[in-house]
Amino acid sequence: MANLKTRLGVVVTSLLVLAFSMAPVAAQTWPQRTVKFILTLGPGSGADIGARLIAERLSARWGQPVVVENRPGGAGIVAINSFIHARDDHVMLLSPSSAFIAHPYTSDKLSYDPRELSPVARISSTLISISVPPSLGVGSLQEFFAMARAQPGKLNWVSTTGATDLILHAYIKKSGLDMVRVPYRNPVEALTDTVNGRVHIYWAAHAIVQAQAQAGNVKVIAITNSEPTSLLPGIPTVTQAGFPDLILDGLIGIFGQRDLPQSVRERIAADVKAALADPSIYSRLTATRQIVIPGTAAELAASIDKQRAGLVEVAKVLGIKEATH
Numbered sequence: 001m002a003n004l005k006t007r008l009g010v011v012v013t014s015l016l017v018l019a020f021s022m023a024p025v026a027a028q029t030w031p032q033r034t035v036k037f038i039l040t041l042g043p044g045s046g047a048d049i050g051a052r053l054i055a056e057r058l059s060a061r062w063g064q065p066v067v068v069e070n071r072p073g074g075a076g077i078v079a080i081n082s083f084i085h086a087r088d089d090h091v092m093l094l095s096p097s098s099a100f101i102a103h104p105y106t107s108d109k110l111s112y113d114p115r116e117l118s119p120v121a122r123i124s125s126t127l128i129s130i131s132v133p134p135s136l137g138v139g140s141l142q143e144f145f146a147m148a149r150a151q152p153g154k155l156n157w158v159s160t161t162g163a164t165d166l167i168l169h170a171y172i173k174k175s176g177l178d179m180v181r182v183p184y185r186n187p188v189e190a191l192t193d194t195v196n197g198r199v200h201i202y203w204a205a206h207a208i209v210q211a212q213a214q215a216g217n218v219k220v221i222a223i224t225n226s227e228p229t230s231l232l233p234g235i236p237t238v239t240q241a242g243f244p245d246l247i248l249d250g251l252i253g254i255f256g257q258r259d260l261p262q263s264v265r266e267r268i269a270a271d272v273k274a275a276l277a278d279p280s281i282y283s284r285l286t287a288t289r290q291i292v293i294p295g296t297a298a299e300l301a302a303s304i305d306k307q308r309a310g311l312v313e314v315a316k317v318l319g320i321k322e323a324t325h
Contacts, residue, residue, distance in 0.1 A: 030089070030261075030264045030267070031062050031090055032064070032090075033064060033090055034064060034065040034066070034067060035058070035062070035064060035066045035091075035092065036066075036067050036068075036069055036088075036090065036091045036092065037051050037055060037066065037068045037069070037092050037093075037094040037254070038069050038071055038079050038082055038083045038086075038091065038092070038093050039068060039071065039072075039079060039094050039095065040071065040072065040076040040078075040079040040093070040094075040095040040096070040099040040100075041070065041072055041095075041096070041099075042070050042072040045205075045207075046126055046205065046207045046252075046285070046289065046290050047094065047095070047096060047252050048068070048070060049284060049285070050123060050124060050252065050281075050288070050290065051068045053275075053281045053284055053285070054123070054272060054275050054276070054281070055067065055068050057271075057274075057275035057278065058271055058272070058275060061271050061274070069082075075099065075102075075103070075106065075161075076095060076099030076100050076103070077103070077111060077112075079095065080093065080095075080099075080112055080117065081111060081112055083117075083255070084112050084113075084116045087257065088257070089256065089259075089260050089264070091257075092254050092255065092256050092268075093117065093254070093256075094123075094254050094255075095252070095253070095255065096126060096161075096251060097163075097250075097251040097252075097303070097304050098162070098164065098250060098251075099161070100117060101163055101304065101308055102161070102162030102165070102166055102311065103162065103323070104322045104323045105162075105166055105311060105314075105315045105320045105322065105323070106166070108323055109323055109324060110323050115258060116257070118255055118256050118257065118258045118297075119253060119254075119255055119265075119298075119300040120255055120256045120260065120268050120269060120300070121253060121254045121265070121268050121269035121272045121273075121294070121296070121300065122251065122253045122269075122293060122294060122295030122296070122299055122300035123252045123253055123254065123276070123292075123294065124251075124252045124276075124285055124290040124291055124292050124293055124294075125225060125249045125250050125251055125252070125291040126206070126207070126250030126252060126288075126289065126290050126291075127205070127206040127207075127225060127229065127231060127232060127289040127290070127291065128203065128204065128205055128206065128223060128224040128225060128248060128249075128250045129203075129204070129206040129209060129213075129220045129222070129232070129235070130201060130221055130222045130238070130246075131194060131203075131204075131209050131213065131218040131219060131220050132144060132200060132201050132202070132218070132221055133194050133196070133197040133199070133200070133218060133219070134216065134217070134218070134219050135197045136197065136200060138221070139221065140221055140222075140236075140241060141221055141222050141238065141242070141243055142241065144200075144201060145175070145177065148177050148178075148179055149175075149177060152178035153178045153179075153180065155179050155180070155200040156179060156180040156181065156200050156201075157172070157180070157181055157182070157200065157201045157202075157203070158181075158182050158183075158184055158190045158193075158194070158199050158202050159202075159204070160184075160187045160190070160204040160205070160208070163248055163307070163311065164204075164224070165181075166311060166314050166315070166318065166320075167224075167246060167247075167248055167310075167311075167314055169181065169318060170245070170314040170318050171243070171245050171246055173317055174245070174317050182199060187204055187208050188208070190202060190204070191204070191208060191209055191212060194209075194212075194218055195217045202218070203224070205289070206220070206223070206232065207288045207289050207290075210289060220235055221235075222235065222236055222237065222238050222240075222241045222246075223235055223237055224238050224246055224247055224248045224249075224250075225237060225247075225248075225250065225291070226239070226247050226249055227291075228240065229291055231286060231289055231291065232289070247310070248310075250290075251300070251303050251304065251307070252290070253300045253304075254268065254272065256268075262297075265296075265297045266296070269295070269296045269297060272294055273295075276292050276294045
């Protein structure tokens with residue numbers, strides 16, 4: 001009996017050692033082959049530039065190829081479905097959170113389970129700016145909304161993502177403003193119409209409007225990000241301008257399969273942080289008007305949870321029910 005107890009004790013101890021050692025081993029042996037980043041945006045976007053710079057550094061660190069695949073379309077759904085259906089721990093989604101946090105409120109039925117998008121690493125926060133045509137003659141958000149109130153039904157608005165669309169729409173409704181939403185498939189066309197004065201307020205990633213703003217063809221009156229930035233000196237946040245309901249950070253992160261081991265997540269986040277510490281990568285990203293804020297899976301998840309909570313309140317104002325999958 002004593003020998004049996006001794007043997008059982010050895011077995012239990014061995015199992016515990018194996019269990020506690022599995023997570024580190026997973027990180028040490030991953031990746032074993034090519035890693036793919038699927039992007040919700042097309043080539044040349046800020047997220048795409050960042051993905052390719054990071055992929056190059058990660059490939060060198062991991063000793064395996066890291067490739068980028070652009071799958072734009074369907075407000076991010078094309079890329080998300082491609083990522084989920086891969087069912088592969090070597091396939092990641094790299095995306096702005098604005099590409100998917102609004103899906104439960106812009107779709108009658110979701111084609112995927114949001115829980116499949118499991119945070120791995122935070123990369124940056126894209127600057128999202130609010131612009132008007134100089135011909136409109138307003139210099140601030142306060143002046144713009146005062147004009148909209150004084151001229152009901154005369155002014156229109158355009159935003160480029162589902163999340164910004166919902167947030168601005170909710171503010172307009174809650175404030176009792178009468179403004180016309182103009183839908184665009186192509187954000188560049190919307191920008192051209194802003195320059196020409198046909199669009200009265202335009203909400204988009206600042207990288208889209210940067211050249212026209214520098215040329216004086218559009219006037220940037222605010223950014224929706226929660227914190228001010230030296231990348232756009234003199235431009236107030238929406239909170240500083242007196243409109244905190246319009247906050248939206250353009251978070252960009254990496255997402256993995258739901259069962260990706262925690263040790264692998266930690267390794268990826270640490271390696272992404274190391275890549276972003278490279279001055280050449282940092283300067284390239286800031287040139288596309290991204291605030292570099294590397295973070296862990298938990299930090300990315302907390303940021304997204306905060307955004308989702310805000311959209312729950314927006315949906316209540318608009319009377320929208322959350323879709324199921």
